[in-house]
Amino acid sequence: MSKTVIQVENLGKLYRLGEVGTGTISHDLNRWWAQLRGKEDPFSKVGTVNDRTQKAEKGEHVWALKDVSFNVGQGEVLGVIGKNGAGKSTLLKLLSRVTSPTTGHIRIKGRVASLLEVGTGFHPEMTGRENIYMNGTILGMTRKEISAKLDDIVDFAGVAKYLDTPTKRYSSGMQVRLAFAVAAFLEPEILIVDEVLAVGDAEFQKRAIGKMQEVSQGDGRTVLFVSHNMASVSQICSTGLLIENGMMAMLDDVKTVINTYTNKRREVFEGFEYSGPIMDSFIQRFSLCNTAGEEKYEFQFDEPIILKYEMILRNYSKGLNLGLYIQDKHNQRITSIVKELPAPNDDSGCLSIELHLSKQKFLNGSYSISTEIFIPFVDKVHLLKDVLSFEVVDNISPLSRFNNYDMGNFYLEPEFIFK
Amino acid sequence: MKDQTKAWDMVIQPKRGWLEVNFRELWRYRDLLYMFVKRDVITIYKQTVLGPIWFVIQPILTAAIFILVFGNIAGISTDGQPKVLFYLSGIVVWNYFSESFSTTSKTFIENANVFGKVYFPRLIVPFSKVVSGLIKFLIQFAFFFAIYLYFLVGVDDTNIKPNEGLLVLPLLILIMALLGLGLGIIFSALTTKYRDLTFLIQFGVQLLMYATPVIYPVSTIPEKYKKFIMANPMTSVVEGFRYAFLGTGDLNWYGLSYSLVFTLITLFFGIIIFNRVEKNFMDTV
Structure with missing residues (x-):
């Protein structure tokens, strides 16, 4: 057993439904005025309609993620699957520190880079080169590190000719390739990837998946991958984590987990159900x-x-x-x-x-x-x-x-x- | 338990404690600060026809209006100084403060998209705004200085007296920057809860200018209002700046220390509030 690099313990994230605050002073004053006259709160009808987890009443809380514990070993490629709104994105957001958990903790060894999106921080007026630096530093690299890898990044993206052209003149495919290339050469010990691979053409997707495999197998780095695409999950991942209604349903060999998941899907509602904040x-x-x-x-x-x-x-x-x-x-x-x-x-x-x-x-x-x-x-x-x-x-x-x-x-x- | 946490590079857990600012991490992300500033500068340079010329046109036109309205029509005293220099000095200082304030106050709203995707110390964004504001300030300052030199050397009949006050210039600039930053991040945290605060900030900054000696010198204020004007931490900064270059105005250590202490306290609370909001900000957007 390789050493554990991510340890998740009793992780939970609570979202409050209903009265969250109306968002503007004028609405809050309005509500206060209504209460003063003994009238009904004009902005309170939300809680009653969101019946995602057994009818949340006004002001009630919903656990988007609850009691999730698992370990990920070095070099492991973990695929996180589950239907929309199960809590996959919440887990990813917690791991990448975009939001903080309500309970439990995550312990991490090594540098983490999360790709919930490619090309964060890209500005159309800046040149390809400038955007590489911009995106790279946002992802946590130093300018020195980027300079050292600039040639590789440009090669992989295939944009050498247009490096000093503003990215607004790039085709959308080129922009995506450039953005992914920056991320691919980030070389973190732990890589968290959302379904960013869904963008770009088929040939590029193949290269991106190849790059991810290379990262995990060749360099012994750890990858967490969230996707709806079972084909790419089974291709890349060794272990699967199934999340249902914010709880861990299964953690096993990727083939077993995918089988269970696809069998279950046939029996239950497969459509989309919203589960984010109100x-x-x-x-x-x-x-x-x-x-x-x-x-x-x-x-x-x-x-x-x-x-x-x-x-x-x-x-x-x-x-x-x-x-x-x-x-x-x-x-x-x-x-x-x-x-x-x-x-x-x-x-x-x-x-x-x-x-x-x-x-x-x-x-x-x-x-x-x-x-x-x-x-x-x-x-x-x-x-x-x-x-x-x-x-x-x-x-x-x-x-x-x-x-x-x-x-x-x-x-x-x-x-x-x-x- | 302690030994256990030591073995890990990072522990993500529910927020606790008031002041958890990780300054080492901020330092590690200094290249990001550099890139944000670069992006600000590049986009201003590339997106407008006149580019950075706007930095200079804006104070020129404002000064022209002030000279016409406040100087000539209303006849407000300029302490015997050339009107252009008097107004320009006030405008340049005020601009930097109000820029820092209003741009940093939009931190969360304007970056919601990026903040939702990637983690980096959020304070980098308001810091970068203050630094890009500084570049703009320096350009406007250079313009002011050119006109200043013209009056100092080229015009005989003036009572401009540059003096030892120039030594505190760096301190004055620091106060402008940090006060704008401190107030800005407090409001940026509040705007996550109340979106309509942004409108308040917009005209609030405009109104605040009239409570600051930008268009009038402190010497003309009636005694009974003076303490209100002096309670404004920007008063001593504007007056001090004028005193240093022109020799009229008021630069006293009480006023300056008051501004400095006010600024540091604002900044301290600003960072605490900002820090609290940044962790769960994504849940409320």
């Missing part, structure tokens, strides 16, 4: 189903897809829109839907929406969905990036016999006129 407006539940109302993530070609939303819109204002974006397997956005949201019917701010894609002509393949509530050009309210994915199985369309080839994403129903 906000004014947010998407609470989001799932896909078929015309019979059964939750489903696999559809036939031409089979109607129904997207079900449950959202909370407190302080509703005009201009609030729902955005839906669909990405193909190369992570290219292929289409979008934007629709202005109506005001919710009652004071609780609940709004349920069914969005029917009755005439969908998606071809064979997997697609991922991002969705958001936003005010166009003004404000992002709640963005869920790559929140769900679905598969389309096509045995019907005229293109289905070419399923082994990439025939694109849509069938266009062409009409031919031969003369």
Whole structure:
């Protein structure tokens, strides 16, 4: 057994629901004035609607993570899996010190670098070189260390020609490559990676995964990897940690954990359920189903897809829109839907929406969905990036016999006129 | 238990204690401070057409308005000094203080995105704002100094008397910087709870300028208001700065010590509050 480099003991993170404070002095004064007159608190309706863990009442607390204890040995690659809102991100945030725990502690040996995002601190006006230094120092490197690795970073990213060009002129792929390259050459003893690999093209993802394997196997460094992509988890990780409802459900060999997880998934709700801190407006539940109302993530070609939303819109204002974006397997956005949201019917701010894609002509393949509530050009309210994915199985369309080839994403129903 | 913690490089646990500032860590991240400052400078330089010229245009136009309105129309005394120098000295000093104050007060709001992704000592951000503000101050100061030299050498009929007060100039600059920083980080912590405080800060700084001898000398204040004006820690800084260069105004050790003590206390509490907020700030955004 190799020596332990991360020791997590009774780790817990408590979020308070309900009365968290309204966020502005004017609202707080308003509330105080209402209380003085014996009226109902105008801003208190939140707690009652967030029923994620058995109906949290006003002012009640929710454990986003509770009693989590585990050890990670040197050179181990731990994959953290679990459905959305299970507490994976909270665990990652605690490990990377973005927020602090409520109970328990984490002990760490060696330098930690966490990649919850690539390219943090990048500024479009700065050149590639300047951004390498900017991002590197944010991640905890000194300028000297970066200078020593500059050539490697530039090589790996393949941007040598554009090193002194502002990054705003880079393609998005180049920006991601550059950002990942900085992180890849960080050489910390412990690397914490969120699903950042989901960005970039397929070839780059392959290189990124390769680099992570090299880091763990070759140099004996420890990696914590959080992902929805079971394929890459099983490829990279040796051990798996399954988190459910903020609790540790399983810690075992990665294959065993993935099997358990995928079996469980079939029985329970697989859609998205919001679990973060309370906000004014947010998407609470989001799932896909078929015309019979059964939750489903696999559809036939031409089979109607129904997207079900449950959202909370407190302080509703005009201009609030729902955005839906669909990405193909190369992570290219292929289409979008934007629709202005109506005001919710009652004071609780609940709004349920069914969005029917009755005439969908998606071809064979997997697609991922991002969705958001936003005010166009003004404000992002709640963005869920790559929140769900679905598969389309096509045995019907005229293109289905070419399923082994990439025939694109849509069938266009062409009409031919031969003369 | 003690031996156990020694074997680990880092222990993450629920926050406790009031003053847990890790100064060694801050020092380790000094390169980040450098990069933040560099980013501030580069973006100002690249994003606007006139670039750093704006640093000089702003005090020129403000001084011109002050000369017209307060000097000529309202006829407020400038202690017998050339109006340009009198106003410019006040503006340059005030600008640095108010810049430090308002930029650092936005620390959490403007960096919420970055703070949510990466850990680094958060104090680096307000520190870097004060340093990039210093660069801007030096440019404006150089401009002031050029005009000052012109009056000192080129114009005969003035009573400008540079004096030993110049020796405390570094102390004055330090007070401006640290006072702005201290107040700024206190408000940055408060704005995480109350977003609308940012508006208060915006016009609060403007109003505060009138409670500071920027457009008038202390000598013109009626005795009964004087103690209020002197209670403002920036008063002695502005007056001291003027005294050092022009020879009129008021530089006394009481006032200066008061400003210094006020600044240090503000900064101390600022760091404590900032430190408390930074740990769980991400949960409330």
